Amino acid sequence: MKRVLPGVVVAVHGRHYLVRLDDDHLLNCFPRGKKSNLACGDRVTIERTAPDQGVITDLAERTSLFFRSDEYREKLIAANVTQVVVVVATEPGFSDELMSRCLAAAEEQRIGAAIVLNKVDLTAHLEATRAQLEPFRRAGYPVVELSAKSGAAALAPLLHGQISILVGQSGMGKSTLVNALVPDARAATREISAALDSGKHTTTFSRLYRIDRNSALIDSPGLQVFGLAHLSRQDVEAAFPEFRPYLGNCRFRDCRHNTEPGCALRAAVQQGTLDSRRLAHFHAIASEPIR
Numbered sequence: 001m002k003r004v005l006p007g008v009v010v011a012v013h014g015r016h017y018l019v020r021l022d023d024d025h026l027l028n029c030f031p032r033g034k035k036s037n038l039a040c041g042d043r044v045t046i047e048r049t050a051p052d053q054g055v056i057t058d059l060a061e062r063t064s065l066f067f068r069s070d071e072y073r074e075k076l077i078a079a080n081v082t083q084v085v086v087v088v089a090t091e092p093g094f095s096d097e098l099m100s101r102c103l104a105a106a107e108e109q110r111i112g113a114a115i116v117l118n119k120v121d122l123t124a125h126l127e128a129t130r131a132q133l134e135p136f137r138r139a140g141y142p143v144v145e146l147s148a149k150s151g152a153a154a155l156a157p158l159l160h161g162q163i164s165i166l167v168g169q170s171g172m173g174k175s176t177l178v179n180a181l182v183p184d185a186r187a188a189t190r191e192i193s194a195a196l197d198s199g200k201h202t203t204t205f206s207r208l209y210r211i212d213r214n215s216a217l218i219d220s221p222g223l224q225v226f227g228l229a230h231l232s233r234q235d236v237e238a239a240f241p242e243f244r245p246y247l248g249n250c251r252f253r254d255c256r257h258n259t260e261p262g263c264a265l266r267a268a269v270q271q272g273t274l275d276s277r278r279l280a281h282f283h284a285i286a287s288e289p290i291r
């Protein structure tokens with residue numbers, strides 16, 4: 001008789017999934033059937049075919065799906081996360097538009113969001129970086145300042161009871177944070193790369209780590225682009241929380257918040273209650289081709 005078990009996808013390699021069972025055992029799994037598009041964090045049912053192998057037979061309904069997209073396809077990043085943590089650092093420099101894109105993808109899925117400013121031990125660009133983050137603070141996003149190397153614990157309360165994913169550009173310190181917050185992350189890393197025979201370890205794929213019974217943390221590869229072709233103009237408007245008080249107050253109902261007279265958003269920018277960078281990010285995202 002086949003053994004049917006529940007598990008969670010902790011890493012994805014093409015059509016090859018690493019699934020963690022409730023007892024922490026890791027299994028190499030393939031999906032049944034030809035088509036599959038599973039993400040790290042997906043809850044699945046497997047049929048165990050060998051001590052460390054299985055076939056995925058079912059996918060549980062997702063509570064959220066964090067993904068990016070272009071005109072042609074969707075790129076799944078993580079399923080069932082309750083929180084997206086955008087990691088930036090005092091150096092190297094980063095794109096604030098990329099931050100807005102990650103945050104918009106989270107808003108659209110009703111996933112909570114927060115920002116980590118890492119490497120505050122490097123002070124040369126600290127004030128300039130704080131200024132770059134000010135529009136996000138004003139939009140309501142919590143910003144946690146820390147040094148992953150010496151003070152990663154500052155993030156622990158925010159992660160408690162959440163399934164969080166760390167996202168951001170390469171070199172911001174996501175994996176350093178994970179190693180500091182998940183004591184056995186390194187061991188698990190070796191175990192996983194050995195299990196998948198993927199050679200030497202680099203952050204080239206997302207990986208889910210358990211922090212405790214109720215908390216998990218996903219490390220993800222550095223992002224360079226974050227297309228939002230799946231969002232309509234209205235979706236994008238709704239994905240900027242600080243726009244909400246002004247939406248519907250423009251003179252024209254179909255206002256694009258560009259050059260139209262009587263635009264409530266541009267008036268707010270003029271009055272200094274809304275940030276011009278965030279409005280620029282809105283325009284960049286809203287002018288993308290839609291799927």
Ligand SMILES: Nc1nc2c(ncn2[C@@H]2O[C@H](COP(=O)(O)OP(=O)(O)OP(=O)(O)O)[C@@H](O)[C@H]2O)c(=O)[nH]1
Nearest residue numbers: 119147148149170171172173174175176203221222
């Ligand atoms: N000074 C300082 N350096 C840090 C800190 N956190 C991380 N670093 C360094 O920043 C570099 C990049 O860190 P990673 O954790 O590999 O960055 P990442 O975001 O995982 O990068 P990708 O996997 O490429 O996306 C490493 O050399 C770390 O040692 C910090 O708090 N202070």
Ligand SMILES: [Mg+2]
Nearest residue numbers: 174175203220
């Ligand atoms: Mg990394």
Ligand SMILES: [Zn+2]
Nearest residue numbers: 250255257263
């Ligand atoms: Zn307008």
